[in-house]
Amino acid sequence: MRRISLAAVGLLLGITVAFADGQKEPEPQTWSWNGVFGHFDPVQLQRGYQVYKEVCSACHSMRLMAFRNLGDPGGPGFSEAQVKALAATVQVADLDDKGEPTTRPGIAADRFPSPFPNEKAARAANGGALPPDLTVITEAREGGADYVHALLLGYSDPPADMKGKMMPGMNYNPYFLNGQIAMPAPLSTDGQVTYAEGQPAATKAQMAKDVVAFLSWAAEPKMQERKTMGIKVIAFLFVLSLLLYAAYKQLWRDVDH
Amino acid sequence: MHGEYRYEPKNGFMKWLDSRLPIMRLLDESVLQFPTPKNLNYWFTFGGILTFMLAVQIVTGIVLAMHYVPQETMAFDSVEHIMRDVNYGWLLRYAHSNGASMFFVAVYVHIFRGLYYGSYKAPREVLWILGVIIYLLMMATGFLGYTLPWGQMSFWGATVITNFFSAIPVVGDAVTQWLWGSFAVDNSTLQRFFSLHYLLPFVIAGVVVLHIWALHVPGNNNPLGIDVKGPQDTVPFHPYYTVKDGFALAVFVLFFAALVFFAPNLLGNPDNFVPANRLVTPMHIVPEWYYLPFYAILRSVPSKLLGVILLFGGILVWAFLPWLDTSYVRSARFRPIFRQLFWVFGVVCIGLGWCGAQTPDHVIVDLGPNMTAINAAVDHATKAGKTPEEIAAVQKSAEASERVTFAVVDLSRILTIAYFAFFFPGLFLLGWVETPLPLPESISKAVLGTRGGAASGGRPLEQRG
Numbered sequence A: 001m002r003r004i005s006l007a008a009v010g011l012l013l014g015i016t017v018a019f020a021d022g023q024k025e026p027e028p029q030t031w032s033w034n035g036v037f038g039h040f041d042p043v044q045l046q047r048g049y050q051v052y053k054e055v056c057s058a059c060h061s062m063r064l065m066a067f068r069n070l071g072d073p074g075g076p077g078f079s080e081a082q083v084k085a086l087a088a089t090v091q092v093a094d095l096d097d098k099g100e101p102t103t104r105p106g107i108a109a110d111r112f113p114s115p116f117p118n119e120k121a122a123r124a125a126n127g128g129a130l131p132p133d134l135t136v137i138t139e140a141r142e143g144g145a146d147y148v149h150a151l152l153l154g155y156s157d158p159p160a161d162m163k164g165k166m167m168p169g170m171n172y173n174p175y176f177l178n179g180q181i182a183m184p185a186p187l188s189t190d191g192q193v194t195y196a197e198g199q200p201a202a203t204k205a206q207m208a209k210d211v212v213a214f215l216s217w218a219a220e221p222k223m224q225e226r227k228t229m230g231i232k233v234i235a236f237l238f239v240l241s242l243l244l245y246a247a248y249k250q251l252w253r254d255v256d257h
Numbered sequence B: 001m002h003g004e005y006r007y008e009p010k011n012g013f014m015k016w017l018d019s020r021l022p023i024m025r026l027l028d029e030s031v032l033q034f035p036t037p038k039n040l041n042y043w044f045t046f047g048g049i050l051t052f053m054l055a056v057q058i059v060t061g062i063v064l065a066m067h068y069v070p071q072e073t074m075a076f077d078s079v080e081h082i083m084r085d086v087n088y089g090w091l092l093r094y095a096h097s098n099g100a101s102m103f104f105v106a107v108y109v110h111i112f113r114g115l116y117y118g119s120y121k122a123p124r125e126v127l128w129i130l131g132v133i134i135y136l137l138m139m140a141t142g143f144l145g146y147t148l149p150w151g152q153m154s155f156w157g158a159t160v161i162t163n164f165f166s167a168i169p170v171v172g173d174a175v176t177q178w179l180w181g182s183f184a185v186d187n188s189t190l191q192r193f194f195s196l197h198y199l200l201p202f203v204i205a206g207v208v209v210l211h212i213w214a215l216h217v218p219g220n221n222n223p224l225g226i227d228v229k230g231p232q233d234t235v236p237f238h239p240y241y242t243v244k245d246g247f248a249l250a251v252f253v254l255f256f257a258a259l260v261f262f263a264p265n266l267l268g269n270p271d272n273f274v275p276a277n278r279l280v281t282p283m284h285i286v287p288e289w290y291y292l293p294f295y296a297i298l299r300s301v302p303s304k305l306l307g308v309i310l311l312f313g314g315i316l317v318w319a320f321l322p323w324l325d326t327s328y329v330r331s332a333r334f335r336p337i338f339r340q341l342f343w344v345f346g347v348v349c350i351g352l353g354w355c356g357a358q359t360p361d362h363v364i365v366d367l368g369p370n371m372t373a374i375n376a377a378v379d380h381a382t383k384a385g386k387t388p389e390e391i392a393a394v395q396k397s398a399e400a401s402e403r404v405t406f407a408v409v410d411l412s413r414i415l416t417i418a419y420f421a422f423f424f425p426g427l428f429l430l431g432w433v434e435t436p437l438p439l440p441e442s443i444s445k446a447v448l449g450t451r452g453g454a455a456s457g458g459r460p461l462e463q464r465g
């Protein structure tokens, strides 16, 4: 829905929501949270978190996310005990009673740990490229969730006209600006992560969908609350408008105007 | 325009208060009982809507400011903190950012309403100029506010716009550095922009009071553009217009709510979700939609200084409208040529807005090879005694690069000229050559028997039923 309305308003205002020349436009997906009544699927968000944690978090931070958020309403819906357990799997830098640097197991209030201590270290480990923070990534790119989804699955061998132009260490991906991205295909094989029993098979396509769902929620954790309230507010305003219109007609019925 | 009505205090306390602070008298005589033309249509409800939106911006802004941190390294995160952790913070922030857009929607309708019905003409010139001042202050406030989230577009928008001040001769650099509070857009800039962003809305509120005061001396204009002749032409503001404005406001807020709750980032720019970074320039730096026409004017000329002059000229020219328009007839309903020009002017403004959103060298139409330039290149190569193969190569490369095009910047130029030409000589001359349609004798005469369709359209009076 967002895409369509974007395009409509774009036409209206003449703003081109264009992708740059030579960048392939991502295919729109049907996401569970599309539309006025759409919402996130908690189980999918849990799987998506697993993909982020086991794959993406090796290179990408999510600075603004805390473990406690994983239990927030409208999100993956982990129980308090699960959140504590997830937090405890990481080691967090702290000071001991003597003021000496030490580490301790994470607690729910801790932020997700970042894979690199600073930008220089991140670039050094990634051939000079900086893996961006993923907290609001689906808001920070034209095309949003569709774009990230297309990007994750868009890797292929460079076509003939690109073969000679590939820079060392770069990977061909037509959805990325100029077709060359420093990130190697993060989802390279089916079954790269092992989903819990009863979940769909962890194919590349499934993992991509799940992690994009997780990232979309992380970018807008209050979406559910927003839409639920929105429906009520719109309904209220609609009735109020009708009442005011009736009052207006009634009041002005004897006035020539 | 005050009718015979006079406020009568109802009881002892009110009498006591009235002789000390006649505030209830003011409220009653200038708001509740204020005689208002009875033929105002919905385009006249936007003044009330604007007042409401100013209040929304001030209330949401004050609460946002309780959580926002105007500091280079913390501003972006503090806005995200508002979105994630503050109770209903997302609502405050989306209401404020989309509220700015709705505020501008309303002000544009309000201004064009004034243009259509000639509300700027005597005796309302001061009222009109105060409106132009409010609009200028709104532009400044919106620009300052947009820098606060300190995303990429905040930073680069602020950089591009403030840089234009450096075009001012002699003092340009000093002025720019004074605006920045530094030698580049940085933390000092952010802090002063926050301070000013907090201040200006209250200045606007002050000018709004003057604006309404100036309105209450001559009273409202109306769709017929003729003066009120007596009590038979008016109704008391309350309850007639409180209810009508209330209805229009509710519908307006319905659209506002649809934006806030279901498309809150529709008018935003994805780049503003990337924290400001002075080392990475975004591909397209575009301002918020409400500045786009002026951005196009600014970029339509190669000279920075001329661009800035045209930009400010494009806004200030509105203030001179009462004297640029020489027709004594107010409403476009009775000005057949003006009515057409008005719509052309509307299209020009929207066209400029479109241009402002594009890159200037974006080609709209490719008119084919530029034969003159190609021939010149070939001639040059021939004269230089090149071999036929070399000449063929020169011709080939010239054919590829030398094309006659009609680009966004060309369209912007045409539209910029049209924009200014509308005011001068357009409206100036029009007043002398146009033959207006006969004006009705009075509002009540004109509306008699046209209930519902109230003085519809601009048909000559003879044709009205």
Ligand code: HEM
Pocket: B054, B057, B058, B059, B060, B061, B062, B063, B064, B065, B068, B079, B093, B096, B097, B100, B103, B138, B141, B142, B143, B145, B146, B147, B148, B149, B197, B198, B200, B201, B202, B204
């Ligand atoms: C004329 C009325 C106003 C207009 C047109 C306006 C406009 C804006 C705009 C366009 C933004 C950027 C929104 C975004 O992209 O996030 C903003 C942000 C902000 N404004 Fe205002 N504003 C107004 C009044 C106020 C007032 C009165 C205050 C404080 C008392 C205020 C406080 C803030 C704060 C703290 C932010 C940063 C948080 C944010 O980005 O959402 N504003 N304003």
